[in-house]
Amino acid sequence: MKDFATSSDPAVQAQLDRLAELSVPQGRLGLDTIRALLARLGDPHLSLPPVFHVAGTNGKGSTCAYLRAMLEAEGYKVHVTTSPHLVRYNERIRVAGELISDARLAAVLGEVLDAGADLQPSFFEVTIAAAFTEFARVPADACVVEVGLGGRFDATNVIPRPAVCGIASLGIDHERFLLAPEQGTPDVPIARIAFEKAGISKPGVPLVTLNYDDLVHETIAEQAERVGAPLRDAGRWWHFGHGTGDRLSYRDTQGELSLPRPALRGEHQYANCALAVAMLRHQEVLTVSPSAMERGATHAVWPGRMHRVAAGPLSGTREVWLDGGHNPDAGEMLAWHFAGRRIHLVIGMLANKNPAALTGPLGPSLASITVVPVPGHDHHSAAAFGDGVAEAPDVAAALAALPDDGLPVLIAGSLYLAGEVLRANGELPD
Known part of the structure; x- marks a missing residue:
């Protein structure tokens, strides 16, 4: 699967032209190519700051926006990689709070493309390798990583031990890729989607999810149990709703929070904001105060979505x-x-x-x-x-x-x- 990008900077455009020529060989699945590419780059994914890894069909980008805003409100420097970009490719790679510069983007893309010339990596694999390479070089306190497609075989899924993983809203999308026949996977489409998203689960790493119907919940719970990931799902481990004056009410074993109405538009943003809060409160690597969560809830930015x-x-x-x-x-x-x-x-x-x-x-x-x-x-x-x-x-x-x-x-x-x-x-x- 490939994307399209243009830049007004000639050096960046030269590398984007190389990216546009990439394609994925038919039938190739798995993480072997991205791992081989990262190995040639010195395995930068093993040197990242604490990672907050987010999958989902809808809402994962918004959840990442809330995570970034809340972490930054606490004073942390945050790397972020999301997709797709809206106007400039640079939007995919935010380094310690700032979009990657054209000069650094041209350099790191060239480095990655040269390193993987014979590996036939995809557009997204090169993008993630470039992001992780730059993130490993620039000091930061946290790293927010959005899954590109699915989860199990997504290029971001090479991170061995994130601080926490999260799954946002689930639905049927990208059927050609996520519902391709494969032995040993669920037959019901929505269960298969859940299976793929839950593929980001890691041993000992909390998996924080929304509240889904029974079939989806069972599928995710099975995957989490299989790898030894503690499942922290809404409706069981944490709860949210509308409080007085449209405030977001949140409750878990640590206590209750009352946060302002989320900055992003739409009823669904209560769930996305709550998921970000739950991810922060169910990990033990970085401390984020309720006041930082409150500021982050009102300052999150995610263009092009409502x-x-x-x-x-x-x-x-x-x-x-x-x-x-x-x-x-x-x-x-x-x-x-x-x-x-x-x-x-x-x-x-x-x-x-x-x-x-x-x-x-x-x-x-x-x-x-x-x-x-x-x-x-x-x-x-x-x-x-x-x-x-x-x-x-x-x-x-x-x-x-x-x-x-x-x-x-x-x-x-x-x-x-x-x-x-x-x-x-x-x-x-x-």
């Missing part, structure tokens, strides 16, 4: 929302957020995604649907969304064609599209 677009050259002064979600769980979340309101939907979806994943749940709220391309990617045409939908060559044209009726606009369907919107509106993630 993001209120600022007034700018693309959005003008209209109320415009942006979300990169593309699966049914994301559709349900968006439907909850806009319940009782009429909205115009501008949607661009990759060709391998279900076009009804968003439009189905959002149906009662939709005043109009306008379909746009996802630049640089195979995408659905207007025909995939049924009758009565409009089509536009880009988001700017779609917005210009909407009636001036005061209704909000939701731009959704792809994180790649979200990145294009932020770029065009001058909102560059930092």
